[in-house]
Amino acid sequence: MKQVSKYIFSLIGFVTVSLPVWAQQQRFPKPEFETGYQQPQPTVPDPRMLLMEYVDVFVLLVVLLLISWFALKKRSRSGIFWTSVFSLLYFGFYREGCICSVGSIQNVALAIFDPTYTIPLTALLFFLIPLVFALFTGRTFCAGACPLGAIQDIVILKPMELPKWLQKVLGFIPYLYLGLAVLYAATKSEFIICRYDPFVGIFRFDAEFQMFVLGGLFLLIGIFVARPYCRFFCPYGVLLGWMSKFSSKHLTITPAECIQCKLCVPSCPFGAIDEPIVEQGNRRKNVNRLITYVMLLPVWALIGGFAGSLVHVPLSKFNSNVYLAEQIIEHPELKNDPDNIDVRTFMTSGKTVDQLVEEAQQIRSQFYVGSWILGAFLGLVIGFSLIKLSTFRKRNDYVPDKVNCLSCGRCMDYCPVKKENSGFNPEVSGQNPN
Amino acid sequence: MNLQPNDKINIARKIAWLAAGFSVIICVLLIVNFIQSKSVNPIESETLKALVERLKSDPQNEALINEIRAFDLLARKAYFTSQWQLRTGGYLLLLGIIVTILSVRYVLSNKPKFGELEEIEKEPYLDSVLARKWIIYVGGSLFVLASVSGILSYNSLNAYQFSKSEVKTDEVVVETAQTSEEKIVEETTAAATQENIVPEEIMKAEPKTVAEEVKTETAAKTESSVFVASQKDLRANYPFFRGAEGNGIAWQTNVPTQWDGAAGTNILWKAKFPKRGFSSPIVWKNKVFITGADNAGREVYCYDLNSGKLLWTALADNIPGSPSKMPSVTADTGFAASTMATNGNSVFAIFATGDLLALDMDGKRLWAKNLGVPDNHYGHSSSLIIYKDKLLIQYDTNKGGKLIALSTASGAEMWTTVRKSKISWSSPVLVNTGNRMELILTTDPNVDSYDPETGKELWSVKCLMGEVGPSAAYSDGLVFAANEYATFAAIKPGSTPEIVWQTDEFLPEVASPLAVNGVVIIATSYGTVAAFDTADGTLLWEQEHSDGFYASPVYAAGNVYLIDMAGVCHIFKAGREFQLVAEPALGEKTVCAPVFADGKILIRGFDNLYCIGK
Amino acid sequence: MTDQKHSKTMQRRDFIQTGMRLTLALSLGGIGTMAALKTAKGDTVWQIDPFKCVQCGRCADYCVKTPSAVKCVHAYDLCGYCDLCGGYLKPDAIAQATGAENQLCPTAAIKRKFIEEPYFEYEIVEDLCIGCAKCVAGCTSFGNGSLHLQIRHDLCDNCNECAIARVCPADAISRVPASEPYKIKGDFTANNKDQTQSREE
Known part of the structure; x- marks a missing residue:
């Protein structure tokens, strides 16, 4: 259907001669100045020197x-x-x-x-x-x-x-x-x-x-x-x-x-x-406790890893791609929301929702592996600090705790x-x- | 001046208090300034906007202009001053804090003391026990918390259904048996020959074209799977804007002439579409396709021809290159002014955003692309047409014109011809000029003909000007083109085209001319209908109507159907004398021409789609 | 006996210490080499790809600097020197003049200078520009797109993670070699834009 308003629109100024590549960028050709105007160049201040x-x-x-x-x-x-x-x-x-x-x-x-x-x-x-x-x-x-x-x-x-x-x-x-x-x-x-x-x-x-x-x-x-x-x-x-x-x-x-x-x-x-410290408590009990904690170390790692693998979903929500994909899936009406800059930009980016979701799923699966490792790592940290707290080493002098000493x-x-x-x-x- | 250590300490203590107080005051001031600058952002001032809005209604008001300028200056000053205040305040605060810390340190360093730390009771063994306990508690509850939040959070990515979400299928349509469909076509052609009302030259051309078509069809079938509709199928349906060739000739014979939209007489069904548009429907078998669009979205609707049920809606979204900001279009053109096209295998739709969408007959997206937002001050409105395996797109914009051919199967570009044309709103017309198929385009300033196979320009005549809306017509070896404020010309096509005759008595603004049975009919936007002899341009008759015409005249079963903007359809014999057949009213405003199916007529009103039949 | 035992314990401890130290040194070396395989000798800086930018206006708000280190840059090469400038005037401006009621820029950071009939030069006053991209949107929609945003490296802190890159909806901000720190349209168009396109294909 063709629909034209009643007035002849003046096309002066809209005529572009050369069509291909250039036409898409330069709607208004650069004028040829008669007054000898010198076109300035945009300044480009350098970043900090590499030497610095x-x-x-x-x-x-x-x-x-x-x-x-x-x-x-x-x-x-x-x-x-x-x-x-x-x-x-x-x-x-x-x-x-x-x-x-x-x-x-x-x-x-x-x-x-x-x-x-x-x-x-x-x-x-x-x-x-x-x-x-x-x-x-x-x-x-x-x-x-x-x-x-x-x-x-x-x-x-x-x-x-x-x-x-x-x-x-x-x-x-x-x-x-x-x-x-x-x-x-x-x-x-x-x-x-x-x-x-x-x-x-x-x-x-x-x-x-x-x-x-x-x-x-x-x-x-x-x-x-x-x-x-x-x-x-x-x-x-x-x-x-x-x-x-x-x-x-x-x-x-x-x-x-x-x-x-x-x-x-x-x-x-x-x-x-x-x-300085000397051993306290029952020696046998102490040793038994230490052995128990050593045995528990892999258990801690497993529990941590399991908890980590569960928490990967909320953790990955902080990734902007995953967040955007979930937003679009959960609120499809956002697709037409002109005020949501992220959704609007995505919709015009040329990517399909399918692609976005696929990407988000990939990131989420990375998070699955990552949070498993993170959880296991934290489990090990807990396990090791429990072992550390159960070991005993005789000390006669005042010495800096090498892990926590800040050498001030x-x-x-x-x-x-x-x-x-x-x-x-x-x-x-x-x-x-x- | 000799100060006692005690005095020094006292002075230092006083300085510390002073500096601390100073820091606190600066800190409070900074926070107040910060909150102020956040809550009243002078740069985004609503007051200024309101003032400018007021000025629009009263552009000559000098006092108002001065007020705006003064306010703007004030706002900008306030903005940069508050920035300066924040920074200076920051330096002052830092200074205050440094002085405080230095003096406090001085005071402390002069105090007799044994250590820096405030000690607490320690018992290594019990401490270890307590620490173990707490680590187990805290570590355990951290893991429990993590697990719970993991279980409670919903992974909506898994719920996503790939690409299915694009098409909302309400119902799976059962295709009618191929045989019955074929029968109808046979009947139609039989009826056509019997009544002998089909214009002669088209009849003459037909056998040859059909033969060609069949050849290409078989060739296409053996070579590749690209679908090519036969001319027989195209003519049995209504696949493009203004019929199977785009020239306003419908091949349907069994069509109603009587209806009343307001009373519901002979109205089979009526459907209100979700989004408006000015595109006409197209029909293939028992499916009707139509587009609608607004700022929020662009959609293709498919209705059942018999029941009027909305079968599916397809969205033109997520198309690469589609603009974020809708191009500005006028209300009388809108985003969905171009009519769709189909080859019976897939349907194609184009919108004013340059979005082109290809769907299969069930609404599943085959491909989609954006052709680049057309720079068009009313909105793109040229309709699509298909030649064999090519989707042909007239793409005339303010930046120049192009004729684009895309593969109907994949959307891949087959060729693009850059046109020596300005912007236009007309649609391409396919004609058989005896020995070849030509694609005729009208624009400012030319009537151009192209080879639909290669896109090569065959001929070009400079005779139009202004904003060209009407498309071309063809009959008896002559091409007719017209535009308001320009001319109405009959052109003899060929390698050296010539204008046989021209007149400027009645000129159409939007409606295309219709040439049939030796008569060419013009409908103007101010309500005049005029018929000319195709051979020499003699005015045969003219009719005055109170309402103007935007919809083009269409020929079907010996009659011309011409609907005015008020929705009254003037049906008259396609002959050298004016002979009124009927004047049924739709009861709704419309700018769309009637569309024909066997025994049915479809008309798009402003809000509703009507199906007329017995 | 006890002395011997003691010294043995000490030896063992020393051995463990040295072993662990070696292990740590090796793993540090390992991580170092893994990362070192991907080091760039030159430094990188953040920059905006003007062809990806969607003019959302976040550059003004999210940069760690106030006002933002992102400024509008004018690629004069592309400018049409229009009288009716979409970047300078409000879309529905009453007159094509410099009055505040017509100016699009909220901080009046664009200077309009008459060259010759009917051409005007537009210059950005960077001290006033806050990088809000209003003019960029205007120029891109209605004009040649010669106004566009760039990160100015005399202002940029070159943060480890750019705060505006993180919130950019179009992923238009990325690290570029410090030897070519700008993507100014005109110079940047011809090759690089084509490169990006061919990569997408």
Whole structure:
């Protein structure tokens, strides 16, 4: 049916001469100017120089070397502190919290699982260097190179000790966070560590309101509970802890031999000093319990894996493709909703709902495998921490807990044994306040 | 000035309190500013919009214009000031906090103390027991929680039925037996020869074409599975806009001439379609296909010819390249102005968005594509036509014209001819000019003929102008083309085409001319019907009507059916003298020509589809 | 005896420590190599593909920077220098003039300059532009599409995960080599667009 209004429409200006490719883009041909007008070019400011990215790596290396030296050789708390202030200024406020080792976990996970992703060398170096350092010198990265740690370290004003059970339970969160971060990065869903970084907004003076509130809350809590993000959330801390546990060298509280003065115990705001211990309770019972827990380890892994496989459906809903597919299936009327930008864009993208659903199903099956592994991993973590809590190792001295010690060096200041080479000084031990 | 350590501590303490207070004030101010800028976004000001809206009704109001400008300036200033405030406030807050922390640290560092930590009682063994207990509790409940949320959450992806969701089949239609259908066709042709009312030249051409068709059909069958409808089948049905050739000639013989839409006389059924449109129905066997569309969606409907039951609806959605924003069309054209086409194996529909949809007879999508949104200020309205295995699309837009041939089987492009034409709203017409088939297109400024097989231009005559809506007509070796404000011309086709005669006494705006039995009939949008001698253009008769004509005249069983915009159908003999047969009324406004099936007529009103018959 | 036993225990512990350390070092090396196989020497930056962009306006709201690091860029090569500019004027503007009542841009970030009859040049004032894409939508629908969004690298923080890439409904934002950090229409059209098309096919 042809339907034409009554007026002849002036077609001037609508006439395009050349038809093929160009006509689709250029409705109005570029005029030929008679006045000698010079057409400007759009400006293209360059991104940050590549060299500067390597400068960041270099700065990281120097900072880590400095802290290792301060922690292991020089034994200077103030040295570590001022280095951390520098890191806060450089990696935090100057680099605005982005490039960061914590977030680089996700880049590495994505690089391993997504064949199309190429990881920038700097990101890989930021991931590897602190871990390598941790393997040799303990968590020196946490002590002074990490801006997130540094900003929390500064606000520790009135730290309180948390009961051990609470520390253990809260210490479980980083494993969960690490697992989820790897799962979401590997399925190309999103980078949750970066998205929910509470301090990056403070470094940038710019963030969503709720992220400022979160950052402020962490700092407020951080006055009383020392470095809450580092101890109870940081996923990178998990990896650093593993490395540090088997590190060849580590910060020591005392330069020589421990004199059991206990001075160092209240110096550590993180509760990371292991005190002397002798076995308690019934030896046989203890051994039996240990054996039971060891036997239960695979059970925990299986239970975790099973729970994980069940939870894959809700977990995958956070993937934007899966979410969109479910939205369209559950609310078919959205297909015609002009206000729903995502659905509208999808409908015009040329993809069919079939394709979208197929893709979403694929992602969901990835999530199935991923959450199975995540659940099993968490089960193992629980199993291992139960075993750890059931083992007993006799200890005579006050030593740092290599997993949780952040190498901040506070305890060194409190240790009355000063000179490493001067040997044991009996007079100092006399100052024991107890 | 010598300060005692105690004084220093006191000063530091005071500074700490001051800085803390300052930080809190700044923090509160920042939050207030933030909430304000979020709740009243000066950039998206409703007030400004309202003011501009008011200006539209009163464009000369200088005071209002000044008010708008002042308000706009204020709003933008407020926006950038609040940004500046937020940033400056951020710096001040940071400064305040740094000073607070420094002074607090100074105070603390001067306090005699034994350690930094506030210790609690510890008992390693009991602690371990407690920790184990809590880990089991928390770990266990985490897993339970995960399992429960996993079980409770619904995986709607599994509920999705692939591609079935595209077609809503209400009922599976049982095809009528092939034999009975064939019988009807035979009867029709027999009746046609008996009554001898079919225009001569078409009769002459027929045997040859049929033979050709049969040949191609068998060839096609052996070579590939591409379906080609025979001319016999096409003429037994009503497969395109304005009949089997698109020229307004219906081959049905047993057709009613009397009805009354308002009273329901001879109305077999009436169906209200879900979405409006100005496309005409097409008929194949006992199925009627029609399109409807609005801003929200584009749909193809299939009705049962006998019962009027809506058999299925197919949606033209999810088509690659389909625009997110609907092109702007006028209300009198809409998104569904183009009539569909069928070859008896599949049906094809096109919409003003450029979406082209191919469905099988049960509404299942065969293929779909977007031809690129046509730049058309009223809305695309050229109808589809099929030649053998090719779907031919006249695609004249403001950016130029194209004639596109797509494979009916796969939608693959077989050829595209770029036309030297401007925009048009007419439809292609297939004619047999004696020794070859030609596809005739009318546009501004040409009447063009193409080889429907290859898309090669055969000839072109420059005689039209303006916004061409009427399609061409053909009879006795002459092509007729007309448009309002242009001319009405009879063209002798061939390698050197010539205009045999032309007149500008009565010119149609929308309705196409109809040439039959030596007479060519014109229907104008102001209500005049005129008949001319095809040979020399002599005016034979003219009739005045109160309502204008948008629907084209159609020939069936010796009569011309011409329906006016009020819905009154003027049925008169197709002859050199005006002889009224009947003037039945539909009782609903319409701009669509009647469509013929055996013993039935289908007419699309504005809201309803009518099936007329005894 | 006890001393011997003690030293044995110590030896065993040392052995375990060293073994674990080696294992960790190896696994770290393994992960490192796996990732290193896919490293790019050069860096990458985020950029918008103007041919995928659907002008939804999220760039203005979701960028971690305020105002957004996404700005409108004018590819003068493609501009028709129209008097009736779909990117500059409201679709139903009363007059083709610079008055606030006619301007589409909410922050008046487009400067209209008369060149010669009947041509006008349109320039983006980047300090004012907030990346809302209103003009881009106007220019794409009614004009040549010479106005389009780009991430400006003097403003962009180059976050690890771009906040607007995450919410972009058209997946128009992706990482590009830092050596070719812009996809400005005109230069970008000819080859790259064809490449994307052929890939789709």
